[in-house]
Amino acid sequence: MLWDWGYTWEILPVLAGAAIVTIEATLVGFVIAALLGLAFAILRMSPSAWVRLPVGGLVEFIRSTPLLIQIFFLFFVFPKFGVTLSAFTAGFLALGLHYSTYCSEVYRAGLENIPKGQWEASIALNLSPWVTFRDIIIPQAIPPVVPALGNYLVALFKETPLLSAIAVLELMQTAKILGSENFRYTEPMTLVGIFFLLLSLISAAGIRQVERWLKNRRG
Amino acid sequence: MEASTSERPAAAEGGVAPMVRFDRVTKRYGALTVLDDLQLDIAAGEKVAIIGPSGSGKTTVLRMLMTLERIDGGVIWVDGEPMTHMPGPGAAGSGSLVPASQRHLRQVRGKVGMVFQHFNLFPHMSALKNCMEAPVTVLGLSRKEARERGAELLSMVGLGDKLDHFPGQLSGGQQQRVAIARALAMRPKVMLFDEVTSALDPELVGEVLTVIRKLGAEHDLTMIMVTHQMGFAKEFADRVCFFYQGRIAETGAPAELFGNPENERTRQFLSAVLEAG
Numbered sequence: 379m380l381w382d383w384g385y386t387w388e389i390l391p392v393l394a395g396a397a398i399v400t401i402e403a404t405l406v407g408f409v410i411a412a413l414l415g416l417a418f419a420i421l422r423m424s425p426s427a428w429v430r431l432p433v434g435g436l437v438e439f440i441r442s443t444p445l446l447i448q449i450f451f452l453f454f455v456f457p458k459f460g461v462t463l464s465a466f467t468a469g470f471l472a473l474g475l476h477y478s479t480y481c482s483e484v485y486r487a488g489l490e491n492i493p494k495g496q497w498e499a500s501i502a503l504n505l506s507p508w509v510t511f512r513d514i515i516i517p518q519a520i521p522p523v524v525p526a527l528g529n530y531l532v533a534l535f536k537e538t539p540l541l542s543a544i545a546v547l548e549l550m551q552t553a554k555i556l557g558s559e560n561f562r563y564t565e566p567m568t569l570v571g572i573f574f575l576l577l578s579l580i581s582a583a584g585i586r587q588v589e590r591w592l593k594n595r596r597g
Numbered sequence: 598m599e600a601s602t603s604e605r606p607a608a609a610e611g612g613v614a615p616m617v618r619f620d621r622v623t624k625r626y627g628a629l630t631v632l633d634d635l636q637l638d639i640a641a642g643e644k645v646a647i648i649g650p651s652g653s654g655k656t657t658v659l660r661m662l663m664t665l666e667r668i669d670g671g672v673i674w675v676d677g678e679p680m681t682h683m684p685g686p687g688a689a690g691s692g693s694l695v696p697a698s699q700r701h702l703r704q705v706r707g708k709v710g711m712v713f714q715h716f717n718l719f720p721h722m723s724a725l726k727n728c729m730e731a732p733v734t735v736l737g738l739s740r741k742e743a744r745e746r747g748a749e750l751l752s753m754v755g756l757g758d759k760l761d762h763f764p765g766q767l768s769g770g771q772q773q774r775v776a777i778a779r780a781l782a783m784r785p786k787v788m789l790f791d792e793v794t795s796a797l798d799p800e801l802v803g804e805v806l807t808v809i810r811k812l813g814a815e816h817d818l819t820m821i822m823v824t825h826q827m828g829f830a831k832e833f834a835d836r837v838c839f840f841y842q843g844r845i846a847e848t849g850a851p852a853e854l855f856g857n858p859e860n861e862r863t864r865q866f867l868s869a870v871l872e873a874g
Contacts, residue, residue, distance in 0.1 A: 495717035502663050502711040503731035503783060504703055513730060517721050 386565045389556050393566065396552035397573050403470045403548060404535040410474025411534065412527065415481025419489060420511060422482070441479040446540050448472045453544045469541040469548075477534045484526045488519035521592040528585030532578050549573055601682060601694050603672035606638070614677055616641040616819045617662065617787060623670035624657055631657050633843040635671070641786075644813055644820045646830035646851070649840030650866055655823045658840075659789045662821070663711045664702050676786055680705045707735070710785030714792040716772045718764040724751060724775045725760040728782045736783065743782075750778035754808045770801030774808055781812075788812070790822035802826070809833070827870055831855050839863045 421433040440448070453468040463471065492515055500510040539550035553566035606618045615638040624632040632654045639645055647655045660666045662673060664680070672694060673681045682694035683701040697705070719727050728747030732738040738746070751757055754774040764772050773793055780788060790809065794802040806829050812818060813833060824830050830837055831851045839847045839854065839862070847860040858864045 493717075495713060495715055496719065498663075498665050499713065499717035499719070501665060501706075502709075502713075502780070504707050504735050505731060506703070506734070509730075509734045513734065514719055518719075 380564065382562065382565060385560065385562060386569070389566055390569065392556065393549060393552060393569050393573065396547060396549045397577070399466070399546065400535075400538050400548040400573075401577070403466065403473065403538050403541060403546070404531070407470040407473030407477065407538075408531050408534055410470065411477035411481050411530065414474065414478035416485050416516075418478060418482035419485035422486065423489065437479045437482055440476060441483075445472065445476045445537060446543060448476055449540060449544055465541070465544045465546045468544060469538075469546045473534055473537065473541075477530055480530050480533075481527060484523045484530070485519065487526075488523040489515065491522065492518055521589075524589050524592060525585065528582070528588070531585070532581055535577065535581065536574060601670075601672050603674070603679065603682070603694060605679075606674050606677060615639055615674075616643070616676055617821070618674040619658070619671065620674065621671035622661065622668050622673060624654070624661060624666060625669045631843055632661075635843075635845070637838070637845065639819060639821065641819055642817055644833060644835045645822070646834035646837045647821065647823045647840060648825075648827070648830060648837060648866075649846075653840040654843040655840045656791055659711065659791050659821060659823055662787070663709055663789060664706050675705055675708050678705055707783060708786045709789065710780035710783055710787070711789040711791065712773070712776050712780055712793050714795050716764070716769070716776045716796075718772055718776055718779070720764050723761045723763055724756060724767070724778075727764070727775055728779045731779070732782050746782055747778070750781050751775065753781075753811075754778045755804070768801060769797045770804045773797065773805045777805075777808055777812070785818070787819040787821065790820065790824070792823050792825065794824070794826060825870070827855070827867070839866065841866075 418433060418437050421429055422437070424430045424433075449469060449472040452463060452472050453465060456463060456468070496514055496518065497510070500514050505514065538548055541548050542551035542554065545551060549570050553563075553570045556566045557563035603620045606614045617637075617639040619635045619637040622632060622635040623630065635658070637658075647658060649655045657666060661668050661681075662675070668681050671681075672679050679694055679697070680702070681697055683697045685693040685695040719730065722730065725744065725747050728750060729740070729743040732743040732746060733740060748757070748760060751760055754777055756771060756774055756778070759767065759771065759775075762771075764775070767775065777793075793809075794805050797805065806826065809820075809822075809829075810833060813820060822830075822834075834851050836848060837851050837854045838845050839858075839860065841860075841862045847854060847858060847863045854863065855867065858867060
């Protein structure tokens with residue numbers, strides 16, 4: 379028998395529970411990626427080379443090394459320096475850190491598209507650099523890059539199975555355990571695929587809603 | 598920019614120190630000298646029109662005064678204070694000045710306001726919000742005070758019924774009037790107008806000039822404008838400066854400069870401009 383419905387219904391609740399872990403890792407990871415990415419993008423615009431160059435180097439370094447290595451590094455190597463993280467914490471931190479570098483490139487494009495006149499008007503009105511970013515630059519730079527950020531949300535989500543490598547009980551790891559316990563992989567792996575498909579479609583629809591909301595808000 | 602010596606502007610015979618002094622100011626872009634040893638005093642309340650061919654450095658004068666450009670030599674004084682520089686450490690009274698820190702710039706810059714050729718309004722804010730942003734975040738006004746001030750200024754420029762309109766919903770002339778109100782909301786002592794009608798359709802130029810005229814008549818503002826509107830310069834300005842190749846080639850009352858230009862370059866420029874239109 380290629381497909382066992384009884385087994386399917388039996389493992390579905392277990393996988394649904396694991397899907398919650400996947401969603402949590404995705405959301406926490408993406409919040410980190412979005413905030414840290416913005417910070418990186420702004421720091422890379424600093425007039426001081428002492429800030430700009432090290433941050434730029436760090437971003438390039440993280441972006442150019444594999445996520446899996448970063449996950450292993452946080453989980454297995456950090457304890458050697460006295461920083462012990464749970465598998466879940468190491469997982470979402472690595473996802474957030476890795477994707478923050480992609481987000482920072484997206485923000486950078488948004489920031490560079492702000493016309494020079496906006497900066498000059500801010501200087502002429504004597505706005506502080508902080509207020510200039512908060513009230514003038516960021517509100518104009520972010521709405522156009524929301525679709526690109528949304529793509530990275532979905533991409534980050536699809537990379538969460540990497541966390542199975544440090545035994546986070548997310549969808550993939552749970553499916554592997556179910557498969558090896560019952561010697562049946564067809565159902566758990568298929569269900570994992572379906573979960574990912576559904577959640578990707580839902581988040582893509584959500585991103586479109588956010589885009590529409592941002593567009594309407596401008597009046 | 599290097600340390601400089603420059604005398605605090607003293608009171609002239611009239612008994613009033615100049616509001617703005619360019620003291621031997623030089624600006625270069627690479628090998629190109631845009632402004633060469635500029636010496637210019639502008640009295641409080643004076644209205645100065647700057648004219649000249651493109652590339653003569655006239656817009657650079659305003660951009661330096663707004664601190665949008667760093668200068669390469671000399672000192673700019675505003676209202677008796679060095680703007681581009683500040684007194685050096687332990688050298689009070691010695692006249693030795695060091696380049697201004699960001700903090701110093703922010704203190705002095707508030708005395709100057711600027712209106713740009715391309716308006717540069719904040720497109721994500723209503724006309725009123727454009728006028729409230731800086732008074733709230735820089736001057737520390739309450740939102741209520743800032744709203745009152747903004748609404749008052751917007752009605753002064755004839756836009757009392759457009760407070761909640763966004764820049765994209767306004768014509769060029771209306772946008773430029775919002776930009777004037779926005780600059781005035783900071784209560785500057787010196788207002789700079791950088792070719793403020795150049796980006797406008799001809800039929801919208803009048804409404805902006807009317808507002809500037811009104812400002813000149815009703816407020817005690819020092820006004821410096823770079824303009825291509827010779828008719829307006831002639832009628833409005835107390836003094837006209839003709840810039841040519843980074844220097845003031847000729848300066849004088851509008852009647853003299855337009856009626857009887859002494860400098861050959863001024864004559865050529867004026868006849869070219871008048872011919873064109």
